[in-house]
Amino acid sequence: MLSYRHQFHAGNHADVLKHVVLVALLRALTRKDKPLCYFDTHAGRGTYPLPPPGGKPPPEWPNGLGRLLAAVDLPGPVADWLTIVRECAGGGDDVRHYPGSPVFAARVLRPRDRLILSELHPADAEILIAAFANDARVEAGQRDGHAQVARSLPPRERRALLLVDPAYERREEAEAVRQSVNTALARLAHATIALWYPITRASGCERLLAAPPGPEGTPLLQVEIAVRPRDNPIGLNGSGLLIWNPPFGLDATLEACLPWLAARLDQGGGGEWCLEWRCAPT
Ligand SMILES: C[S@@+](CC[C@H](N)C(=O)[O-])C[C@H]1O[C@@H](n2cnc3c(N)ncnc32)[C@H](O)[C@@H]1O
Secondary structure: OOOOOHHHOOOOHHHHHHHHHHHHHHHHHOOOOOOOEEEEOOOOOOEEEOOOOOOOOOOOHHHOHHHHOOOOOOOHHHHHHHHHHHHHOOOOOOOOEEEOHHHHHHHHOOOOOEEEEEEOOHHHHHHHHHHOOOOOOEEEEEOOHHHHHHHHOOOOOOOEEEEEOOOOOOOOHHHHHHHHHHHHHHHOOOOEEEEEEEEOOOOOOHHHHHOOOOOOOOOEEEEEEEOOOOOOOOOOOEEEEEEEOOOOOHHHHHHOOHHHHHHHHOOOOOOEEEEEEEEOOO
């Protein structure tokens, strides 16, 4: 039974971090001419209407996207992300929809690239499939994203970016993630994988973070922003991504924007951010 619906969280501080990183990854990986295959294991519905601020329950986007709409001096990767958000909303200042990860990917990827999108929730999957029905690069389906990794890797392009973005609703999710990352790297050792995780008091991701999956020696970068103290008992205190095989220069690109982003998104946590090589490239 799936109770998590991303529409209540779209455009929040965690989406901002995840999608700024995703756009930076896509830009870096499309610098090479060779085609790329993008896997979105937990794709969501593609686009989310943003409820007006002040509603009940209070929407989350005003403390994420909302804080950046009027910001000036945006660092390059944040400006790049926000340009796509505005383009998807029609180009003006009136942003009433927020794009999800498959939409960011479809915007940046080229005609020769492919997108393999999986979403398990029937209603969200229906919207996702309809949204990409006319895009020949996209193969979208209602299915388990972890099973799809086992089914589709390695792709014929032999170059892949995976976004693994579960809601961690089930206790077993972290274990499924571990298996998917291990499977993906066993099938395509140089695949780039971005795994999102929440920072909450008991996220269920502790073991995953203490002993990340993947063969020893695989380059692994960790990025985080905490918007509130990490031990705050309620809610999402921040988020992070583990990135296996990050493209060259991604660390410098992110280091140049994380402090700015953390300061803008801070909700009383001191604007804490981190960028750390868990296993540096040799
Ligand atoms: C955090 S949301 C995804 C958001 C999306 N990646 C984005 O950034 O716009 C997680 C999604 O995973 C879906 N989901 C949960 N379990 C799944 C599974 N085993 N396989 C595929 N999708 C799943 C949920 O229905 C939800 O839409």
